[in-house]
Amino acid sequence: MKNARVEVKNEAKATVSRELFGSFVEHMGRCVYGGIYDPSDPSADEDGFRTDVLELAKEMGVSIVRYPGGNFVSGYNWEDGVGPKEQRPTRLDLAWRSIESNQFGLNEFMAWIKKLSAEPIMAMNLGTRGVSEAAQLVEYANTDHGTALSELRKEHGVKDPHGVKYWCLGNEMDGPWQIGHKNASDYGKLAKETAKAVRLVDPDVKLVACGSSFEEMPTFGDWEQTVLELCHEEVDLISLHAYYEKYGDDTLSFLASSARMDRFINRVAAIADQVAEKKGSDKKINLAFDEWNVWYQEKFEGVNNLEFRSAPRLIEDEYSVEDAVVVGSLLMTLLKNSERVSMACQAQLVNIIGPIRTEPGVPAWRQTTFYPFAITSKVAGFEVLDTAVDAEKQDCKLFKDLPMADFVVTRSPGGDAVVIFCLNRQLEEETHLEIDLAMISEEMKIVATHCLGGGELEKTNSQNYPENVTPTSLEKCEFSSGLLKASLPPVSWSVIELSV
Ligand code: AHR
Numbered sequence: 001m002k003n004a005r006v007e008v009k010n011e012a013k014a015t016v017s018r019e020l021f022g023s024f025v026e027h028m029g030r031c032v033y034g035g036i037y038d039p040s041d042p043s044a045d046e047d048g049f050r051t052d053v054l055e056l057a058k059e060m061g062v063s064i065v066r067y068p069g070g071n072f073v074s075g076y077n078w079e080d081g082v083g084p085k086e087q088r089p090t091r092l093d094l095a096w097r098s099i100e101s102n103q104f105g106l107n108e109f110m111a112w113i114k115k116l117s118a119e120p121i122m123a124m125n126l127g128t129r130g131v132s133e134a135a136q137l138v139e140y141a142n143t144d145h146g147t148a149l150s151e152l153r154k155e156h157g158v159k160d161p162h163g164v165k166y167w168c169l170g171n172e173m174d175g176p177w178q179i180g181h182k183n184a185s186d187y188g189k190l191a192k193e194t195a196k197a198v199r200l201v202d203p204d205v206k207l208v209a210c211g212s213s214f215e216e217m218p219t220f221g222d223w224e225q226t227v228l229e230l231c232h233e234e235v236d237l238i239s240l241h242a243y244y245e246k247y248g249d250d251t252l253s254f255l256a257s258s259a260r261m262d263r264f265i266n267r268v269a270a271i272a273d274q275v276a277e278k279k280g281s282d283k284k285i286n287l288a289f290d291e292w293n294v295w296y297q298e299k300f301e302g303v304n305n306l307e308f309r310s311a312p313r314l315i316e317d318e319y320s321v322e323d324a325v326v327v328g329s330l331l332m333t334l335l336k337n338s339e340r341v342s343m344a345c346q347a348q349l350v351n352i353i354g355p356i357r358t359e360p361g362v363p364a365w366r367q368t369t370f371y372p373f374a375i376t377s378k379v380a381g382f383e384v385l386d387t388a389v390d391a392e393k394q395d396c397k398l399f400k401d402l403p404m405a406d407f408v409v410t411r412s413p414g415g416d417a418v419v420i421f422c423l424n425r426q427l428e429e430e431t432h433l434e435i436d437l438a439m440i441s442e443e444m445k446i447v448a449t450h451c452l453g454g455g456e457l458e459k460t461n462s463q464n465y466p467e468n469v470t471p472t473s474l475e476k477c478e479f480s481s482g483l484l485k486a487s488l489p490p491v492s493w494s495v496i497e498l499s500v
Pocket residue numbers: 026028069070071072171172213291347348
């Protein structure tokens with residue numbers, strides 16, 4: 001048994017943005033076709049949307065959804081996906097070597113997201129296209145001045161402007177795999193000019209510049225610096241992307257993913273602040289972690305080996321309990337950094353490395369990774385409280401001085417609910433947690449506990465066993481006179497809900 005002590009200060013470190021609980025829908029594999037949209041499925045509604053997927057996305061508490069890519073967007077003509085469906089062209093999607101029917105496009109996505117009661121983040125193609133097409137897309141989507149483009153939207157059956165606030169200025173433009181990949185200064189100039197034009201069309205937009213595709217990119221750091229030096233005043237946010245996986249049987253390094261994510265966030269924030277200082281600007285660029293997840297990239301055969309097919313089965317990873325523990329810990333890192341990370345999207349929503357899985361004709365099911373997202377988005381309070389953690393540290397292959405336990409404490413707006421998120425990285429042993437909550441109140445009640453992990457880490461959910469894994473509760477957890485004591489199972493993610 002190991003020990004961890006946490007002191008909670010009655011002081012908010014940051015306000016939690018609801019936009020941290022975002023997801024991502026890309027025209028890739030079976031995320032759109034056969035995922036959110038499948039008119040032939042028994043669960044489909046009048047628009048062809050799978051209602052079971054929609055219900056599960058609601059249960060997850062998804063607040064914002066990025067669309068239509070991803071790598072896909074860098075070769076996409078948005079005009080192909082609007083207007084009468086029978087007139088829409090079928091095209092090659094070069095990013096994922098697929099056949100794109102364009103039966104689902106901008107207006108279908110907006111109708112779907114309305115049913116979800118979430119907000120869109122639209123990505124623009126800055127790979128094969130540029131300033132003019134981006135400005136036209138915003139004019140089509142967001143304006144009502146009686147121009148050809150706003151009238152065209154009305155002809156397409158959408159009377160009112162969509163009012164899309166968040167726009168990504170391209171996707172992963174630092175990556176050589178990206179169609180229309182650019183160096184940092186070419187991209188920075190293009191992002192600046194696109195931002196200027198788009199703001200002239202709609203001054204209310206919030207714009208996300210592309211950061212690095214992952215922290216280990218050889219250009220990481222220089223890329224952020226150069227891009228922000230060029231477009232600092234024109235953009236609002238910079239993106240971060242990161243996918244984590246387990247290498248061999250190195251569970252501890254896998255559990256270090258959230259510490260790596262934390263370091264990545266701090267590095268990007270520091271660069272953004274340096275650029276602001278150099279420019280003498282008061283403007284604070286916030287971070288959009290608009291692609292994150294666990295993804296076993298080692299298992300992916302790669303794009304070049306794919307045959308052109310419609311909605312192919314791509315990267316449909318089946319997630320284990322251990323993966324869910326890591327997803328829970330990544331959400332803790334996002335919460336912890338909510339002062340700076342104002343938006344985040346788990347990539348992707350369904351089938352493609354998704355927390356939701358579908359097969360034709362049968363009900364959709366929850367992967368293990370569904371639970372930490374749904375629980376966090378439901379119970380995470382309004383503000384993150386300042387904490388001081390005393391826990392053992394260890395080195396692992398991918399991280400030095402890794403704290404073997406991690407905690408985040410949030411509080412509701414009225415202060416009547418406190419939630420403690422816990423990660424135990426110990427591989428074999430329980431961690432005995434003592435958390436001093438006296439600064440908040442001597443009198444609290446444990447309302448509920450949730451736990452994933454502690455054993456059978458390889459278990460998964462599947463079509464035949466959709467509820468093989470569900471969260472359990474903590475066996476040992478008690479509160480008395482301002483002190484909460486709990487035993488956290490080895491390799492586990494837990495949540496303790498308290499009422500004040
Ligand atoms: O989410 C899958 C892919 O990962 C996205 O298309 C791309 O942006 C990232 O590399």
